[in-house]
Amino acid sequence: MLLTGAEIAHYLPHQAPMILLDHIIKADENTLMGRIESHRAPSHPLRTRGSLPAISAIEMAAQGCAIHGALRSPSSSDDPRSGVLAMVKDISWTHLNLDDVDSPLEIEVFRLHGDAYQAFYQFKLTADTGLLVKGELAVFFKRG
Numbered sequence: 001m002l003l004t005g006a007e008i009a010h011y012l013p014h015q016a017p018m019i020l021l022d023h024i025i026k027a028d029e030n031t032l033m034g035r036i037e038s039h040r041a042p043s044h045p046l047r048t049r050g051s052l053p054a055i056s057a058i059e060m061a062a063q064g065c066a067i068h069g070a071l072r073s074p075s076s077s078d079d080p081r082s083g084v085l086a087m088v089k090d091i092s093w094t095h096l097n098l099d100d101v102d103s104p105l106e107i108e109v110f111r112l113h114g115d116a117y118q119a120f121y122q123f124k125l126t127a128d129t130g131l132l133v134k135g136e137l138a139v140f141f142k143r144g
Contacts, residue, residue: 003067011070012063013082017045020060021107024067029111032068036060036105039098047099054093057107057133058085061123064109065139073116073141083141086118091135103128109137117141 003011003024012019026033038044039052046056062085069083098105109123118140125133 011067032064032109034107051097052099057125060107064107065121083139086140087138089136093133101127
């Protein structure tokens with residue numbers, strides 16, 4: 001599966017420029033992989049004091065979880081199904097800033113367990129240089 005631009009936006013309640021994943025390169029029952037190339041852009045919405053901090057990976061992963069959840073349990077309406085990031089834990093990173101990584105970033109979210117309304121994921125953000133950020137997220141999806 002390959003999603004880009006407006007196709008990704010269809011699965012998120014966000015509007016540009018807050019859509020942080022540029023491409024979805026794989027999605028199956030438990031895993032979603034996305035590519036991010038916009039992390040070096042000076043206009044990135046999560047930049048602070050001129051840099052994109054590694055903690056921004058949490059929002060990137062949350063968007064990957066939202067897309068994965070929407071693909072697994074499509075909404076009955078044309079509007080994206082909203083969700084709430086309920087928990088973040090065991091976050092660690094090897095780089096303080098993501099904007100100094102020259103290669104594209106890859107985000108992978110892996111669904112450990114859940115159902116149509118809640119899910120627990122592990123995530124990792126990598127680049128050609130290796131692991132950048134990893135952690136776990138719990139997401140609650142809106143019913144309906």
